Amino acid sequence: MRNTLTAREAWFGNIKGDIMSGIVVALALIPEAIAFSIIAGVDPMVGLYASFIISVVIAFVGGRPGMISGATGAMALVMIELVAEHGLEYLLAATILTGFLQIVFGITKLAKLMKFIPRSVMVGFVNALAIMIFTSQLEHFAGAGWMMYAMVLGALAIIYLFPFLTKTIPSPLIAIVVITVVAVVTNTNVQTVGDMGQITKAFPPFLIPAVPFSIDTLMIIFPYSLALAIVGLVESLLTASIVDEYTDTPSNKNREANGQGIANIVTGFFGGMAGCAMIGQSVINVSSGGRGRLSSFVAGLVLIFLIVFMGDIVSQIPVAALVGVMIMVSIGTFDWGSIRTLRIIPFTDNVVMIVTVLTVIFTHNLAIGVLTGVLLSTIFFVAKISNVKVKKEMKENRMVYYFKGELFFASVTELLDDFDYDVEGAKEVIFELNQARLWDDSAVAALDKLVLKFEQQEVNVYVVGLNKSSSELNAKLSNKLSSH
Amino acid sequence: MYNKILLATDGSDHSLRTVDHAIQLAKTSDNPIIEIIYVKDMTKVKSETLNNWNQVTTSLEERFSTVEKKVKEANVSYKMKVLNGEPGPTVVEYVNKNQFDVVIVGSRGLNALQEMVLGSVSHKVAKRANCPVFIIK
Structure with missing residues (x-):
């Protein structure tokens, strides 16, 4: 892999491409930031400010140049309950705490460990995210007239058909403009962004969240912050890997974790909701030619200027148009390949993927889904490797037991239960362990127990073939563990 | 007779074999690239x-450098390029626009999973390229 870019290259190595792609991303960010605010149950400004602040801050402190971060669906889904029960100020406080937790994850290199999340959990994560974004849109149809359905279908038609004409302008933006014009011209009385909350035509003010600084507050926000920190890092890490792959350049994952943390702290103080990297927007950015830090910076600046100078127009956007965009986002997020490959992927991997998805749908929390998936894969893994095979064979009056597999706490119980002690009159027994490995004290204790069993019948046992680390462990612990 | 040779590669082990064939073919010509x-x-x-x-x-x-090393060792002049797009149609478009004497593609992709998702590139190229196509099995 190529070396990491110098600061100068990362900022100014691709000025023209970064400015152009930054503008495209800003235009694509606006509808999503508003729609994710609506999912979270907050004013559109909360998502817009978040997207502005996060993309500008990440431009400086992120670990993956060319990646776009902002208010996201994954994070919005986690905060719904907190907003509904405690309100915006608690969300802002939770956002700041999320940032601190992410920095801790970055410093302790925990973020790097997330690379080891199993593939099936990752696939489950994106699929669950897609399903949740989709289902969160359904409530907008409740009690809506035919105009709503027509507008959503119209928006989707434009989104998917317009790219055949040109790909220079993002088609979701065209859809928003066209549907808004239709709504204004025909003067239909559909719900608009303005109905969801006021668009403030101003830069975000610095504010300290108005929550009591107490243990109670901490107890309320901590579970949400922890979930937000995990979800944000998982999605950011996945997005960073996608951008790595796209651009064939490496990125600094721990720096990204720190950067996400700093960005969330700042956004919390400026009235924005917690955010993370965005897969869709990052793909739009790199495929529009964005490569450097400048692209994220430009995206944030253009976004806030559009809001400050054209906020009135933004508040007239029908919610139906945003629903169309969100349906597109969910279709684009879902890993359709995972459906096609269901029958060739190992059964246990499919179970992990589906359980991850179901957990998220059930708990509405992507973090719990990820943790459940990781736990389940661990259990499957342990079950898979805990099968120790023992074969016995008579060789010149000696009974030789061939052990094959991993001896550790999870595998020894079954080994002892199923052990065949019948030596058919042999006076000596050999344990051939060159295809086995002793991992822990349980393995050594189990071996001791087997040896003892034979010695009680006055049969000598010879343990042979242990590899270096196993025999060292055995020498250190053998006959010292079970005194009873 | 095959001077202008196009080799479409995905850098897989399998496609490394296509490089050998491309080199062999190039050696039968006077002025190959x-x-x-x-x-x-x-x-x-x-x-x-x-x-x-x-x-x-x-x-x-890394994938490119293995391919490059092979061609360099064989002392054949070469050019390398990365194109963006859906593999099949992109190769076809590039071939038909730049007039090659022969196109060489491997018959398999990176892995079974990707092949299932992406479909067969060699099939599309063989059907639609306007020059001889050499598919390495």
Whole structure:
């Protein structure tokens, strides 16, 4: 892999491409930031400010140049309950705490460990995210007239058909403009962004969240912050890997974790909701030619200027148009390949993927889904490797037991239960362990127990073939563990 | 007779064998040039990253350098290029626009999973390229 870019290259190595792609991303960010605010149950400004602040801050402190971060669906889904029960100020406080937790994850290199999340959990994560974004849109149809359905279908038609004409302008933006014009011209009385909350035509003010600084507050926000920190890092890490792959350049994952943390702290103080990297927007950015830090910076600046100078127009956007965009986002997020490959992927991997998805749908929390998936894969893994095979064979009056597999706490119980002690009159027994490995004290204790069993019948046992680390462990612990 | 040779590669082990054949073919000509292209499908990057999650993958540069080393050792002049788009149609378009004497493609992709998702590139090229197509099995 190529070396990491110098600061100068990362900022100014691709000025023209970064400015152009930054503008495209800003235009694509606006509808999503508003729609994710609506999912979270907050004013559109909360998502817009978040997207502005996060993309500008990440431009400086992120670990993956060319990646776009902002208010996201994954994070919005986690905060719904907190907003509904405690309100915006608690969300802002939770956002700041999320940032601190992410920095801790970055410093302790925990973020790097997330690379080891199993593939099936990752696939489950994106699929669950897609399903949740989709289902969160359904409530907008409740009690809506035919105009709503027509507008959503119209928006989707434009989104998917317009790219055949040109790909220079993002088609979701065209859809928003066209549907808004239709709504204004025909003067239909559909719900608009303005109905969801006021668009403030101003830069975000610095504010300290108005929550009591107490243990109670901490107890309320901590579970949400922890979930937000995990979800944000998982999605950011996945997005960073996608951008790595796209651009064939490496990125600094721990720096990204720190950067996400700093960005969330700042956004919390400026009235924005917690955010993370965005897969869709990052793909739009790199495929529009964005490569450097400048692209994220430009995206944030253009976004806030559009809001400050054209906020009135933004508040007239029908919610139906945003629903169309969100349906597109969910279709684009879902890993359709995972459906096609269901029958060739190992059964246990499919179970992990589906359980991850179901957990998220059930708990509405992507973090719990990820943790459940990781736990389940661990259990499957342990079950898979805990099968120790023992074969016995008579060789010149000696009974030789061939052990094959991993001896550790999870595998020894079954080994002892199923052990065949019948030596058919042999006076000596050999344990051939060159295809086995002793991992822990349980393995050594189990071996001791087997040896003892034979010695009680006055049969000598010879343990042979242990590899270096196993025999060292055995020498250190053998006959010292079970005194009873 | 085959001077302008196009080699479409994905850098897989299998496609390394296509390089050998391209070199052999080039050696039968007086003034050969091998143009090596790698097609990257941007719309598939997300699903590919997910599918290869936690697996050891080689970077594009590493893959390219193995191919490059082979051609260099054989002392054949060459050009290398990365193209963006859906592999099949992109190769076809590039071939038909730049007039090659022969196109060489491998019959298999990176892995069974990707092949299932992406479909057969060699089939599309064989059907629609306007020059002889050499498919390495």
